[in-house]
Amino acid sequence: MKKVVEKASTVDEAVDKVVEKYGLQEDEYTVNILEKGFQGIFGLFSKEAVVEVQIKRAYFERRLKEFLKDILSVVDPGVQLSVKSSGKSFFVDVKSENIGKLIGRHGKTLGALQHITMIFLNRLSDTKLNVILDMGDYREKRKKSLEKIVEEAVKKALSEKTKVVLDPMFAFERRIVHKLVKKYKGVISYSIGVEPYRRVVIEYNGSRREGRRKHDIKESI
Template sequence: MKKVRISGATIAEALEKAKQEFGLRDEEFDYVVVEKGSKGFFGIMAKEAVVEVSFKKEFYERRLEQFMVGILRSYGKIKVKVSSAGKRFLVLLEGDDLGRLIGKHGKTLAALQHIAMIYLNRLSDTKLSVVVDAGEYREKRKRNLEQIVLQAIDRARVEKKRIVLDPMFAFERRLVHEIVKKYRDVKSYSVGVEPYRKVVIEYSPNGKEVHTT
């Protein structure tokens, strides 16, 4: 995710510099020795030691958890749990009054996710993704959204027309497109600009249309 080269008089000194500069703990990085370094002859032709430090997922998980705890202090007692799989990080929030934290149609939760993703990617050289969930809201929203889509598909088929859904977040639109792909006589596409971008489900007996978010 991130690699840096650090030099010092010795390997131990180079590693300590890396820990101090980036706030790393011993279990949060691996390293390889690029140059062992040497004292030279009476200091002449001395070479510094160089190590390449690779940041591990534990570093990102800890920093992301600390960041989320900090910005959620005003919401009361919220428990933050961070886990990861590859380049995808999941933040689970638990506590009282989660409705206020989720916000209308999940808008507050989406804003928290956006901020968390910006923060985490500033710590990495490669793109990382973050999903923030509270009280299994996303799973509940997924089930509710599936029902809305199935009803819209039925209407499009019966009425032979376009059905325009309410504005959605990108991850929700992707879910809609995945559901619609299962049906041969309807197609879906997105229209509008964020944050008012919507999905259109349309009766299409002659074939599909390319799906976009």
């Protein structure tokens, strides 16, 4: 996820520079020696050591957990977090006695927290990473709620042969809606607007071929 090349008089010094700079713990990196270096004779013909330090996912998991812990502890000092990762996605589960405050109305606080944690994590990495934050099984509960919303919207779009514009949603919610709409015939879905007011439109499609229009934009979690 991140490789750092460093130079110093010796291999140990080069590694120490990286460890200190990033605050790495012993099990969070591996070292590949590119050049062992040479101190030379009487200061002549010396050559610096060069190392490549590979920062492991354990580092990103720890930093992500620490970052969120500092923020959420303001609301609940006893908040508990667990972080797991797979590929380029990091899954964070939060348990708290004040879970309602942390989620916020309509999940707005949860969405904002996910956004800033994703920014934080990607500043540490060389590649783009995803953060999927959940609190009190909010995502599963929200999915069930969205199923009802989509069902009603599809009924209206089909009966009135029109389009229904849903309320603004987070990216992960829009993605769920698009998947749900694909189960129905005669309607399509697409997103309009810009964040944080981006909405899903469910539109009557009649006998036309099912699928998204050219202006549809693929959603991300």
